[in-house]
Amino acid sequence: MARGQQKLQSQAKASEKNSKLKKQQGHSANDQKKAAQKALVHVCTVCKAQMPDPKTYKQHYENKHPKNDLPEELKDV
Incomplete structure (x- = not known):
């Protein structure tokens, strides 16, 4: 298991990755719904x-x- 500074870096990297994924998914789903409704x-x-x-x-x-x-x-x- 990672300890100390390595653990903090790993957690920061994982949370940044998760926030990027959530941001991408949220926009694409909303944009697709709006585009489909306009069509x-x-x-x-x-x-x-x-x-x-x-x-x-x-x-x-x-x-x-x-x-x-x-x-x-x-x-x-």
């Missing part, structure tokens, strides 16, 4: 589900709401 721009008029692009929205609408008429914004997609 969901299309909202289904029936069930309020969010989709990233009109093609996915059209597929969702045709599969989940076949009895309803297609919205105007999806007719040309």
Whole structure:
């Protein structure tokens, strides 16, 4: 086991490494969530589900709401 000065140096190095890892993880998870939320721009008029692009929205609408008429914004997609 390490003693004295060596122990203190080891602890300082480990705590610095852990703080860097926590900082990296916190930012990347938050940034990814925000970016994913920004990408969901299309909202289904029936069930309020969010989709990233009109093609996915059209597929969702045709599969989940076949009895309803297609919205105007999806007719040309």
